[in-house]
Amino acid sequence: MTSDKQFCSGFQQARQAGCLSDLLLASPAEWLDKPLLRYRSSDGEWNSWSRIKVQQAVLRLAAWLEFKGVRPGDRVGILGHNCPEWFIADFAILRLGAVTVPAYFTDPPEAVQYVLDDAGVSLVFVEEGDQLHKLDGVDVERLPFHGDAESISTITCDEQWDNALKASCPDRSQLATLIYTSGTTGFPKGVMLTHDNILSDVAAGIGGVPVFEDDLFLSFLPASHAFERTVGHFLPAACGSQIAYAEAITTLLRDMPEVSPTIMISVPRLYEKIYAGVQAKLAAGPGLKRKLFNLAQKLGMERFELRQQGSDLAGGKALLWKILDGVVNAKLREKMGGNIRGFISGGAALHPDIARFLLAADIMVLPGYGLTETSPVLSVNRMENIKPATVGAALPGVEFKLARDGELLVKGPMVMQGYWKRPEETAEVFDADGWLCTGDIVEMDDDGFITIVDRKKEIMVLSNGENVPPATVEQHLNQDPCFLQSMVIADNRPYVSALIVPDGAGLAAVWQQEKFAVLPDDWRQNSEVTAWVLQRMRHDEHDLSSFMQVKRFAFVDEEWTQDSGLLTPTLKLKRRKICEVHHALIESLYPEAVEE
Known part of the structure; x- marks a missing residue:
């Protein structure tokens, strides 16, 4: 207690x-x-x-x-x-x-x-x-x-x-x-x-996010990163909590049930993998299992929204939820140790559909936001007030305001002193009134909740002048069980394309479910598979403007990792390096430019 x-x-x-x-x-x-x-x-x-x-x-x-x-x-x-x-x-x-x-x-x-x-x-x-x-x-x-x-x-x-x-x-x-x-x-x-x-x-x-003496953190993000260092290292030390060290990120599925953590700090990639894994299993399983899952999700989301308002399910719905929760959600929570009080998500924006999936399964996920330059956390969703599409409202002591172009500016005692031995670059990130310029384009609602659009420097401009926030498009693609990773290409191009690291098992399972046939051996080059994947992308991107939707894609053979130098320690894409490695493949997505 x-x-x-x-x-x-x-x-x-x-x-x-x-x-x-x-x-x-x-x-x-x-x-x-x-x-x-x-x-x-x-x-x-x-x-x-x-x-x-x-x-x-x-x-x-x-x-x-x-x-x-x-x-x-x-x-x-x-x-x-x-x-x-x-x-x-x-x-x-x-x-x-x-x-x-x-x-x-x-x-x-x-x-x-x-x-x-x-x-x-x-x-x-x-x-x-x-x-x-x-x-x-x-x-x-x-x-x-x-x-x-x-x-x-x-x-x-x-x-x-x-x-x-x-x-x-x-x-x-x-x-x-x-x-x-x-x-x-x-x-x-x-x-x-x-x-x-x-x-x-x-x-x-x-x-x-109150933390207590009886909380147990499972640490796996690098302690060298500001997010893990502050929230998974100093904060539990302040609160009398325990810290258990996962052997590696690859051992999490083994370590979570053994440790039974109450709080975990993670980046969206973990939740994306959990979501994609569940979707792949559903695609490979019987139709009844999918129906039960969808019903549990619908009822679970209704329950979550009621509980946020101080109410709860009642009568027959409450009984049905208890049955569905035991059949559908309990095993997922057990794989996480069965004792999770909260997942704190940071490092990048979490797709709202993945947040809703977890919340509907009675797994509390709290998307937040921050920068290394701010020690790092600036905002987070509170357990009693979660807006899944946002990264929450400002923490106590943090001040936000928006620049004319939508860039988030911040003040507070957690803002850095500057960059080591780089006074000119330090001056560049502070405006004349001392506000730190975060470099993130955001939207802020009337309650002060922040929604991340994209990094200011990473927003891509098509050759027709339309702005494409790549992270937004990639979020939509990465929730698909057929895809492990994606990277959008759009800057100075006539249309949006993407490099896709496929999930072979997930893709085969979904193809089997939809086509009632075994995935062709030549699926990476097969025109029918290509057309089908593009259809899935249209479905994934249905709420995006047409100019932001992927028109062409190419499969990449190997997953991007930290060891290959293509991901940061918080699993963000190193876009420039990925473009260098896959230059020829990217150019093949724009044959018109080659012909010119």
């Missing part, structure tokens, strides 16, 4: 903290013996460290770093997967008053080395194995860790030093971290965030 007292403890913890390390080290006494960090050990079992054990490890490591010569303001790197040692290293660095510089474990060596060099890092905590090899040839001291929490103790096992930490706590105005932007275009920039920036965002986040 949760309580207002539990919520207030976390909120006050964030509001009153003198620095970020206080979220851990100034905990209420009743939290000390409770589990804080959970991880899978080498024998496959889940182990945990209590809060007091983590506190002791943080203070010892901070003192050891001080002994090694690290001083307030020095930059210290972390490179590795999410794990207890990542958490401990970060809090130790921050307690010392040094600056944490996280690098993305999915980045290639040259990208990692660029970040460490640009930040002036001289010492880095690095996961052994492939991550350690990324530092080959780099003049930086390395502190290897294993990913199982225990190796932090071995780092400081030397008996020839005084483990008393001498440095005083940093104050809220000091620089806490440099978080490098994902770099969808150009070189990444180091976003300068102070202790106050992040603490303000943590407090605002708790004010928007």
Whole structure:
């Protein structure tokens, strides 16, 4: 059971903290013996460290770093997967008053080395194995860790030093971290965030979505990204909650039922995959199963809307819902651990149909919005007031206004200090009155709820002058069980086309259901399949203007991944790189231009 007292403890913890390390080290006494960090050990079992054990490890490591010569303001790197040692290293660095510089474990060596060099890092905590090899040839001291929490103790096992930490706590105005932007275009920039920036965002986040002592987070997004770092790292530390570390994004389906999390932080790609998987299974299953699912969705959405108004289903509908929920939705929730209180979605806009699908299945999803430059969360849907097509209203302390072209401008204590060593680029993102220009074109309703249209720089202009927001089109396509991924091409072109990464199994199942035949072996080049896929696209895009609808497409053989360098750590498309890789394929979609 949760309580207002539990919520207030976390909120006050964030509001009153003198620095970020206080979220851990100034905990209420009743939290000390409770589990804080959970991880899978080498024998496959889940182990945990209590809060007091983590506190002791943080203070010892901070003192050891001080002994090694690290001083307030020095930059210290972390490179590795999410794990207890990542958490401990970060809090130790921050307690010392040094600056944490996280690098993305999915980045290639040259990208990692660029970040460490640009930040002036001289010492880095690095996961052994492939991550350690990324530092080959780099003049930086390395502190290897294993990913199982225990190796932090071995780092400081030397008996020839005084483990008393001498440095005083940093104050809220000091620089806490440099978080490098994902770099969808150009070189990444180091976003300068102070202790106050992040603490303000943590407090605002708790004010928007209350988090309690008995909540359990399952962490899988990179902790090097601002979204996971603030909401899945600092925020649970402030609230006395537990954090369990998924072994990898590929193990989520195994880890969720084992951990039974109550809260998860994710990007839309996870929900898109869940939705597409359900749709593919329905397409391959009997008609009765699809009818029951559709009925459960319809009734579930009616129930959701009533509950948002403080009411509920009654009589026969309530009984029917109970039966359908047990038959249709319960298994889906069980695969997620059966205990989810809320999914917080960020990093990109979530398609409203996918949000409605989850909400109708009694899976609370809360779309939100933010930027690395704002620590990062600015808005989120509240559990008692969800508008699925939006990313919610401003968090407490956040101010929004719209520029003439629809760009969202923001002010608040969570807004960054600027870009590291880039004063000119810092000046470019602030207007004359000090508002941060987000670069996102949005719409705002009368209640202050924000709907994302697209990135200002990514809006494409057809050769006839029509504006095409690619993310909007891609959202419509990505909900189709036949497609794993899509990327729109439109800029300076006569019409919209798309590259499609197909879901072979999903496509075969839907074809079987609709055509009552086996998918042809040559389906990638088959004209009948091509025509059928275009028909599906028309259906997916039925509510878009005709000029925004895809006229031609091409299948791509391999899924775009972080390892291939075609996705950012939050699974956004690196459009420029994808265009470079598939240049010939893209040009084949515009034969008229070739003929000219």
